Amino acid sequence: MRDALIEAQSLSRIYRHGETQVVALASASFVLERGARIALAGRSGSGKTTLLHLMAALDTPTSGVIAWPALGSPDTLRPAKISLVFQTPSLLEPLTVSENVALPLLMADTADSGACADSVERTVADALATFGLEALAQKMPEELSGGQMQRVAVARASVGRPLIILADEPTGQLDQATGQALLDALIAHLADTSTALVIATHDPAVSERMNTIWHMERGVLTGAGSTDNRT
Ligand SMILES: Nc1ncnc2c1ncn2[C@@H]1O[C@H](COP(=O)(O)OP(=O)(O)O)[C@@H](O)[C@H]1O
Numbered sequence: 001m002r003d004a005l006i007e008a009q010s011l012s013r014i015y016r017h018g019e020t021q022v023v024a025l026a027s028a029s030f031v032l033e034r035g036a037r038i039a040l041a042g043r044s045g046s047g048k049t050t051l052l053h054l055m056a057a058l059d060t061p062t063s064g065v066i067a068w069p070a071l072g073s074p075d076t077l078r079p080a081k082i083s084l085v086f087q088t089p090s091l092l093e094p095l096t097v098s099e100n101v102a103l104p105l106l107m108a109d110t111a112d113s114g115a116c117a118d119s120v121e122r123t124v125a126d127a128l129a130t131f132g133l134e135a136l137a138q139k140m141p142e143e144l145s146g147g148q149m150q151r152v153a154v155a156r157a158s159v160g161r162p163l164i165i166l167a168d169e170p171t172g173q174l175d176q177a178t179g180q181a182l183l184d185a186l187i188a189h190l191a192d193t194s195t196a197l198v199i200a201t202h203d204p205a206v207s208e209r210m211n212t213i214w215h216m217e218r219g220v221l222t223g224a225g226s227t228d229n230r231t
């Protein structure tokens with residue numbers, strides 16, 4: 001699959017501390033296609049975050065191979081091509097909500113930011129509206145609840161229309177209705193794009209909103225299309 005966004009073969013990640021070792025990911029093989037909507041489902045400690053960080057090239061595997069055939073050099077993946085929503089909200093404290101959401105656009109556009117200031121402003125305003133954040137635009141992160149921070153982090157991850165969004169339990173701090181509303185907004189935002197979305201979750205109500213469910217259990221990934229079992 002030359003056009004795949006990510007291809008992984010026998011990917012493992014073992015954490016070692018002295019004598020002990022934890023196999024956080026055990027020989028996972030998968031292909032992430034354009035436009036995929038995947039729930040990475042599994043209990044706490046099953047290896048979801050480990051896998052997302054490998055997919056984002058934030059971490060390197062202990063063994064196995066991962067490649068981003070359609071995305072070019074691994075040095076250029078973030079934030080323009082792959083964006084992350086971290087499990088712990090990670091807004092920049094000195095910046096307002098609006099400035100946090102603008103960040104990926106400004107980083108992608110350092111060469112001629114002056115010329116595009118208007119379009120950045122418009123795109124950020126659209127994203128704030130999409131995620132119901134207009135009233136919070138000028139607030140600082142410390143003034144937000146955990147759930148509001150997650151909404152801002154999701155808006156920031158999707159504003160630049162990356163090719164892959166990896167969201168690590170983005171509804172983990174939200175009640176059911178608010179979590180579903182955030183998913184509604186994200187799915188609608190991506191509706192006519194080929195952006196692939198991978199959401200790590202332990203909530204079946206979130207998993208069933210995606211097209212495909214990959215299961216993680218004690219580091220073992222099942223349900224993913226892999227190059228191993230293609231004929
Ligand atoms: N930096 C680390 N050092 C040692 N062990 C880790 C580290 N990160 C994760 N682990 C262990 O790897 C396993 C998978 O963790 P993680 O990927 O965070 O799972 P999940 O996101 O599904 O909760 C767990 O047993 C966890 O304790």
Ligand SMILES: [Mg+2]
Nearest residue numbers: 048049087168
């Ligand atoms: Mg996790």
